[in-house]
Amino acid sequence: MSRGTFQIIRPSSAFWLTAGVAAALALLGFAGAHHMESTGHWVTGMNNRVVWGLPHVFAVFLIVAASGALNVASVASVFKKTLYQPLSRLSGLLAMSLLVGGLSVLVLDLGRPDRLIIAMTYYNFKSIFAWNIFLYTGFLGVVAVYLWMMFEPRMNRFIGSAGKVAFTWRLVLTIGTGSIFGVLVAREAFGSVVLIPMFIAMSLSFGTAVMLLAIILMFRMSNLSVKDEVVTRLRSLLAYFVIAVAFFVAVDHLTRLYAVGYTGVERFLLVEGGIYPVLFWAGQCLLGTVIPVIVLLTPRLAGRLPTVVASLLVLLGAFAQLYVLIVGGQAFPMDIFPGYTENSSYFDGVVAGYHPSLPELALGFGGIGLALLIALLATRVLPFLPQAPADQPGG
């Protein structure tokens, strides 16, 4: 085959163990969601002030990572880097499985998940959420077609065109996801256009970290080898993507620090807000940015283990970042009455409390479990993984 040969994964005990853990996580997630839905959301940490909590942190992470996971396929098909072509199928698979995992979390957290059909049939086109429904479902369709072009030898000539469509779609999808927060003018931590390029950078960073982990772990699991050059290049790419995220995060905070009237929210998120500054500085900045960038850009630390650790740290930082953004952004009180101290039974003027609950955590991890399970099972039934050596050109 001119574009390289692929194989169905040869399941090892590690494969089945990982699949079992993923299935258990997915089941736990469904159990958590069932408990939340049957009892009501009062059993979660979410409330009328912090309306989006852990499930949304997980869902946004998975959705953002999904579009970034397609990056390797895009680099291969759109930018003609043949080195990555053997990994294109895995890249497309991860993009789809991560998105399904994220959407599952999002849908199962709805107050009325049984009304999903309404979300599919009633549209308010002024809402970025409504557009995202099209963008998410459309993404699954576009990537499915893209994968078909890769799998079907007679369709291989259309890979480039399908890749361009998928690449454009994923960019728009990430813009849509960033806009969910970017258009919220009511809250000081959101409502910034910087969030849009920041989300694109986040998608590249999170998606590449997931891809690196998948390549190293999945290939190790199936006793395949991946040539060092692929990992080395992806390491550098990941480092630059993490730096890009840090740049937009800095711009976002600096613009608010500069603007009169926004110093309160910055003081909250960066200094006085309890868990949020800790997560920002220790989680997002130190563990999620500085340390992985040093590891990824240090040639002496180019081994598989440091790469896995650095990728995991990037993902840890991603969760910290999304938690600070989504939960911290809601916890800070809205300034409805400037110049006054406020007191009310609805917690006006005070920092909102949020204590994540077990069902929420289960739902979030359930999304990760589901994404992993889909990816593993797909590699078992269809030839997604390249024949060794993994970095052979073609595919």
Place this chain on the structure above:
Amino acid sequence: MPESENSKSGSLRRRFFTQAGAGVALLALAPGVRLAELAMAASDEEPVTDEHRWGLWVDTSRCADGCDKCVSACNEEHGLSGMDRPETDAQWIRKVDLQDEVTGRELSLPLMCQHCEEPPCVDVCPTGASFRREDGIVLVDKHICIGCRYCMMACPFHARSFIHEELSGQKTHSPRGKGVVESCTLCVHRVDEGRTPACVEACSDAGHGALVFGDLNDESGRLAKILVEKETDELRSDLKLNTAVRYSGV
């Protein structure tokens, strides 16, 4: 049979089928037509138009500190009993105590959905469940709300509540349900009957008269005159939402 007879009997048959078909059609349509008539007759109210824009004026100088008659009346009117869980219980209207950070002046006021002309909750709602009536009242269609809470993220007044648990003792005029979002309806069921919202009535009954309900479009009406004569503000005016609830003394 001669051709002319054939033609005659065919014509008779056609006439029979035509008349029979018309009869059947009449029988089928009549109940519907009758039902439509009944429905029209039962609807003795005008359809909602933008002729009116219902609104409120809050005179904070008359709003008594410690009085929450408006809140109690709203809870009673809409069956908002609560589960003694302040963080998740629904609050359509709340009293906010304020203190001026410079002068120390204290005041108290009710805060509820501001029924914006440009409501952010309506803009962001993916299904169109959040909507604004022609007369300016912002409502949630409980049948198509999926409980995503994006409207709560977008509302600049924290005016909305998510129903976190099963409910009981609901009022027929104010249907509610677990898993959907709700907020002040400006007592739309009362407004449509020509009455004032429960909070306004309670405030008036308590002798405070801090809440005035009326038509912002009616230049000769009391509310419109107050807005012309008094110094009033809309909350979060920087967002240019053109709220239907205006405050004096903030």
